[in-house]
Amino acid sequence: MAVDNSAILAELDSDQLAVVKAITGPVCVIAGAGTGKTRVITNRIAYAINAGVTDPTKVLALTFTAKAAGEMRARLRALGISNASARTFHSAALKQLLYFWPYAFGGQFPSLLTTKSGFISQAITRAEVAIPAQVNALREIASEIEWAKVLEISPENYQQEAIANNRLVRLPNSKGESENLSMIAQVYEAYESLKKQERTLDFEDVLLLTVGMLEEDRGVRERVQDQYRYFTVDEYQDVSPLQQRLLNLWLGSRQEICVVGDAAQTIYSFAGATSNFLLNFQNRFPNAQVFRLSRGYRSTPEIINTANAILRAANLVSDHGSELQSANAHGEKPAVNGFNSTQDEISYVVGEVVKSISLGVDSSQIAVLARTNAQLDQVKSALNNARIPSQIRSGERFFDRTDVRDVMRIIRSASVLPSEGGDWYADLVAVLRPFGDADYVVAFLRLAKSIQENGGKNMRAFLREIEDRSEQNNPPTLPGVTLATLHAAKGLEWNHLFLIGVSEGVLPMGNDLNEERRLFYVGITRAKERIQITYAGKPSVFLAQFN
Template sequence: LYRRYEQALTSYNAVDFDDLITLPVQLLENNEQVRQRWQGKIRYLLVDEYQDTNTSQYRLVQLLVGDRGKLSVVGDDDQSIYSWRGANPENLVQLESDFKGLKVIKLEQNYRSTNRILRAANALIEHNPHIYDKQLWSEKGLGDAIEVIQVANEEAETELIANQIIEQKLLRAARFKQFAVLVRSNHQSKLLELKFQAKQIPYHLTGGTSFFARSEIKDIMCYLRVLVNPDDDAAFLRIVNVPRRKIGISTLETLGQYANQRNASLFSVINEIGLQQALPAASFDRLKRLSDWFSGLQRQIDNGFARQAIDEMLDDIDYLGWLHQNSSSTVVAERRMENIHFLINSIAKELRKPVDDSPPEADATEETASLENVIKKLLLRDLLDQQSEEQADDKVQVMTLHAAKGLEFPHVFIMGFEEQILPHRNSVDEANIEEERRLAYVGITRAQQTLALTCARTRKQFGETLQCQISRFLEELPSDDLHKRGFNDADDGVANKAKGAQTLESLRGLFD
């Protein structure tokens, strides 16, 4: 199979990403004339992020430098976090045997973070074996204690982070772009995005797709848009053949022309006799069945059974089957369906929110809000999120720990500081804790002024509520540099009152 793959590349006169390294290495190894030419051309070579090089890249550097040894590399073995794609931090050790007279210069002064943050990073990474020992230090002063906050669940975690950002932005006269929320995996950002949108906090998701920009979420949102507003032509056109209903291009063209003549929406003219006369019987019948189906769902919604109508809608269209047909794997299809369930559960929660004049004995399962208002609210949030692209210079940055490497922010939150998340369950199973520790080290050292680590007591996964255990890495941080909240309910109440009083006093100071 691989030979056929290489033959296909050759026939297209193409190379893949790995070939960009492999082919030059082969050329330099097998052609002395080419090797001497390039070794004579490159007098000095500097390689950055050397801890992330793989074996082929190391060999390429050797062949380019040759015997002259005019090589400088910059690397930090404590920040090697890409072994899953072939990075080999041992390349730093190999330098000593391959390049005689190697001089090591330790850059231990840090110009980014306060000493509390650096002490925590040093203490954490001491639990890993080292190629070169070092101790980071700074002239930035001691700095604030690192906040470690345990909350009830993932909902409370995102609520806490959103409120903390709003509060700190006001108290510190900061900008949104000075805050970053770091996650171990992209899936952690879903609930955070909804919370930020609800509180109108502008954010930018780096290295991932925004929740509402995912194709499966767009599909279901368009179905819901048609349910609450049948005149939404854009939404109707997106889902008219998702899943496929054999409603062809010519049928839609005729429908569009007829609707334009009647100065009406596409959906509203489906049942008109004039359209029936303009279309073949089979084409009209397909449109009529779709219209009748939507009308039946709309009646359920009007009778106060919106959640039931949505569940029926998903079953009727067999959207999971559609995802399986159009996804690269079963796992991808199920993950996309999980996103839809997350959306529907969020909508159901909004539907059941009590209104101000609800009686105390009101049924918690009764739908008190209209589906139309809930969908309008979600659409408004999405619209505001799109408009905030114009304010790209002032957004909270949300990204994975891997994507955060090389960046810095005044105020950093690391979500999910728990076992099975950080360290990740796969790394625990594979006994690869050292790289997870390096990943936590990278996250901690992104913070310039303040750092907060959050964890939850319980989280929902695949419909089940699971008990969470705090990360083993938390036990490795120096307790004197931590300020813990939420671990003791009694103490936490006192701390919350004190914090509230301090916040109120700070707010008064802004107006003095």
């Protein structure tokens, strides 16, 4: 049962309150970085359920990462809503495809690829093209295949469309852009042939097949539309045309939809995302209520003023909503430091990390952000030499680790036992003591403490949380300094931030200067208290406003 409305509406500012009370759609919320949008949209869902506007089982909240979906589910549970669906687009589509597969397609469901690298490596061999099967090359080809598939571009049409869209592809031993695109087209064709041969789907296939199933089968479409009747879409600026097509099928002719986004944080255009659906929402729904959240609760005024300056420098403010205003106390001005070499730059950053930790800063509240994974590998090596634990945010599936699965089995067994002295967290500490201070133990205990402090009554509540996270591949926060690309940092925040490599040729990288500037903006707005920006060689054009 949902909590009382007074708890749902407590501690909201006037703009947030207006959104929460707008419980019938269509609704569009332009929400700047750190303005509390996740809390607002989950409270809106709870308020609508309390008002009888929707049943919780009819709710589908959509976002783009398992972490964000997990946070939404946790917030809804804290508001007494345990049976509303909060999922990524891919997860929601996969659930429907699995359920209806025997009826719509027949036979056993194909296997699902969690990573494309192995199949792409085989496809390179099959296509007989001169591309070394190196990690960076495989990643580049995977990105191109994903871009093509979300825009429904076939292997035959890939090269022509890639040229028309100014795709910039970096391959080892490159002989020119035209040859690169030609080779990728051949690998793409071989990759699709190999998947068909092995009866395997990738995540783009999941979206394509779900769209096809709903468009072709009226009975399935009507059953799905009856199941979900109240939609919320977070990070709406990141929707691709294929995802919008799927959303249209889920929504049907109804208008019970709330979209939340910030065009200033559109950083996935290279992958087919577009902010046009957000910016043109009122054209589709002329009666839509539009709200703006611009009061920032994450960062200091100094950090927010810097972020605003980045948008103003490219005249992005008018098209991307209002400038942010900080609700926090003043802090340090963002620092910019230049170095003669990348080695000197990384040595400085590692030294600053060591100094911060020695002064008592929790390493999990420190992050180093960079434009590329190759930069992070160098930082990781330097931190290892300094004996500073760190974690690179990547596609590694935390819950597939043998040690994690083993400890979860032990927690599952312990959760059925009565608590000694009524303190289930103390019992969990005792259960995990034989595993020492391994990273997963520290992460689980931190998560458990948070759950206990937020009303979790027993170890079963903690077990439900980690099993839910396992299903959604949403790991808890691991100890150590976080290393992440600017793209992987989206939606996250840290007290102390180092943004490295803000140099010409690195950031910006590629042809789309505004997209790169938005990426820089996203990096800046991940910082809560302190940010240091560094570069090696020639400073980026983005640093001009720091002079």
